[in-house]
Amino acid sequence: MHLALIDASLGTPHAKRNFQREVDATLTIYDANEGEIPPPIGHPEPVETDDGPIQSFDGVIISGSQSSVYDDNRPWIQPLSRWVEGAIADDVPLLGVCWGHQLLAQILGGTVKGGSYELGYVEVTQETEDPIWTNIPNPFTVFATHSDHVVEMPPGATLLASNETGVQAFRHEQVYTVQFHPEYDRQTATAMIHSKTTLSEDEVQAALDTCTDANVEAARPAKRIFDNFLDHVESSSTPA
Template sequence: MSTPRLLVIQPDETDPPATLGDWLTDAGAQLDIRRAWTVEIPDNLDGYQGLVCLGGGMNAEEDDTHPWLADIRRLLASAAHGGTPVLGVCLGAQLLASATGGRVTKADKGPEVGGYLIAKKDAAWTDPLFAELPLMPDVFHFHADVITSLPPSAVLLASSPKYPNQAYRLGGCAYGIQFHIETTVEIAQAWAHDSPEMAETAKPGTFDAANLTELHADLAETWRPFAARFVQLAAGDLQPATPPPNRTLPLA
């Protein structure tokens, strides 16, 4: 397998690549991590074989206080249109949706916080990245905004009872996941400390070290192979999905 070079955009200092970064490099990828509040976002993906966009505490269109978000959206839209493999995580998924015709709003049923199960949709069983996941994989949530409308071209891959748009694909290889797979116990506890009003909406004991350790072991079992498949996709060793007919991405 070749060594794909991935551009990893970190929109917020509180959400580094962490475990996901380790999984990607362990699978053979070379990472170029750009902390968006300190450096310019590239205009294009020349020299890169994939794009990863991480999470953050801001809204996907909060450009007035986080002006780099507009540049991230433009790059995500360009990647999705151009057929470059993309993985958007939580805020990254919201930015991808916003950039390609979807809608992101405040969560009308309250924040979604803690460890939960999501359910695969029918389309996931033939998807290159999602097919090998279990029917109901473990995820970690920490968000107060949601994707209320997917882009018109999106294929829904996973849902939950509270908020249905948990994972989706655009075209053959641009993915958004509304949950976190990159966290560590320490990161999750730091978020709870910094956002106590959100943490209080979780089940009792969610942020206890023992419970988080068990959850993150489950996350690793499921999502480490997922990250490896994304690297294979970027390297050209895994074929992209075949998009449904008559579905095109809207212009950004």
Template sequence: MVKKIYVLKVGTTFPAVEAQFGDFDDWTAAALGSGTAVGLVDVEGGDDLPPVAHCAAVVITGSHAMVTDNLPWSVALEAWLRAALETDLPILGVCYGHQLLGRAAGGEVGDHPKGKEIGTVDLTLLPEAESDPLFENLPKTFPVHTTHRQSVLRLPEGATRLASNAYEPNHAYRLREMAYGVQFHPEYNVDIMRAYIEGQREELEKAGKDVAALLAEVRDTPVAAQLIRHFAAMVSLREGGD
């Protein structure tokens, strides 16, 4: 049996964004690359989670839900992740996935005290990233796309913190051998990022955000865009591929 990298879809984007650009699972599958065997599990939609032994790895998407809502599908996935971590299954959690993975391993998730982080922001790698297989060859500082209100407020015991910025100290971390959480969105491009800002314009303006400035700051994130494909390449090597 050829094991697949399963995309665990835990949310759906705004209808207008989906109509123009597709959804979280589309962007993630594209980022994994056409040569990767990919399976889709719509967790939020009620699909059964795959047996861990059938997975080469999993990538958990973003979501408009909140981890602290403790929705039934999310609680079930959290328990599944807890068991998967014990097998050293390669995991990449993005945004919501980053937070849920962190809580599954014993960390704390909640509303960020500074409110929402949104737009293209600069990220700084920490010294621990220099020897990390996923981050070691990246520049020390690079831009990423973000949109989140909740965060991993406290990392799980034993986690290795890999990247931060002035707003978010836990932008990336590693658990065990190859389980990663990234708060930013490596699967976004500039059009998706702009659409997310526009889609939340009213909320952002009520919060005192300068929407025009946020839109002006949106730019390409070529370094971040490599991460999901690099993760897939690491999984392939682990599985004995080329």
């Protein structure tokens, strides 16, 4: 199985390392902030990858980012959004993580706005039964780091998970999204917390206090989201 990974992070190594470790599929990575996006959907020429040319992608994952999906000063967001619109129209399975969750919500007609930080290991409750939750307990523990929120779901979307901060996951036809980071390891979690220079020392310490052995272990089942998404991709009959 071959997926495109849209790395929207701004030059940090975490996204590539974490997704390559957790996603049991061949990934061709596109650095979105460098203007890299996959070829147009339906492009007649094979896609050139490190493993040679392929005719299509089976699915797409969109990573988190330190930017905001509504930031007009990021010139790469608009062309990426147009590509994603085409992928959605072509029924390509997509999984959006954190920033990817917000981008897909915005493209599908939802609303994303800035708000308070959710930072650290948190608990999330499943709202709807769905194959994406196979072998994942309810509620479950995950790592979150974001101050933007999906405040209005896209029309026709199904709420899959939430907590006190709002929407944590939704589905819209072939599109899955999660606000949290199932791909994170402890190293990434603590590095991300320390990077929040706009927060007070007390806020940073409160987030660090959630990085316990118990929470790190409790977050492991959420990584099954990737296997469940790959099962969804495999059942899809429409490659990009």
